Amino acid sequence: MQSIISQFTSLEAILAGVVIISWVAVSVALLSLMRVKRQEVAVRDAMEELKQTVTIGNNGLIGMGRKLLSIEKNMQRQKRNQLKEPQKPAAAPVPRASIVNMDSHYQQAGEMLAQGLTAGQVANATGMSQAEVQLLAMLRTTATEPVS
Structure with missing residues (x-):
C-alpha cells in the first residue's frame, strides 16, 4: 500500500483527495435529501390533518348557522303571530326555550361522546348533523388537552 502511495505524484495525490472529498460530499447530499423527503411527508400529513379539521369545523359552523x-325564523314568526293576535296572553318567548333545548342537545351529545360513542351514532341519536357532533367532539378534546 505504501509503495502505491509513494509512487503518486503530487498532482495524482491531489486528484485522489478531490475524488475522496467529492464522494463524501455526494454522501452528505444524499443523506440530506433523504431527511428532506421525510420532512416533506410529515408536512404533507400535517396539512391533510389540518384540512380535515378545518372542513369539520366549517361544516359544524354551517350546521350551527342553520340552527340559528x-x-x-321562529322568533320572527312568533312576533308576527303576536302582532296579528294581540288579544291572546303572551306566552313564554320561544327563543329561550329553543336555546335551552339546543343546550340540552349539546349536553346530551357531549355526554354520549364522553361515553365513547362515535360521531355518527351521536348524530343519529340527537338529530344533530354529523359535522356538528364532530365539531363538538373536537372542541371537547381541545378543552381537555393540557395547555403547553
Whole structure:
C-alpha cells in the first residue's frame, strides 16, 4: 500500500483527495435529501390533518348557522303571530326555550361522546348533523388537552 502511495505524484495525490472529498460530499447530499423527503411527508400529513379539521369545523359552523337561522325564523314568526293576535296572553318567548333545548342537545351529545360513542351514532341519536357532533367532539378534546 505504501509503495502505491509513494509512487503518486503530487498532482495524482491531489486528484485522489478531490475524488475522496467529492464522494463524501455526494454522501452528505444524499443523506440530506433523504431527511428532506421525510420532512416533506410529515408536512404533507400535517396539512391533510389540518384540512380535515378545518372542513369539520366549517361544516359544524354551517350546521350551527342553520340552527340559528331556524331560531331567528321562529322568533320572527312568533312576533308576527303576536302582532296579528294581540288579544291572546303572551306566552313564554320561544327563543329561550329553543336555546335551552339546543343546550340540552349539546349536553346530551357531549355526554354520549364522553361515553365513547362515535360521531355518527351521536348524530343519529340527537338529530344533530354529523359535522356538528364532530365539531363538538373536537372542541371537547381541545378543552381537555393540557395547555403547553
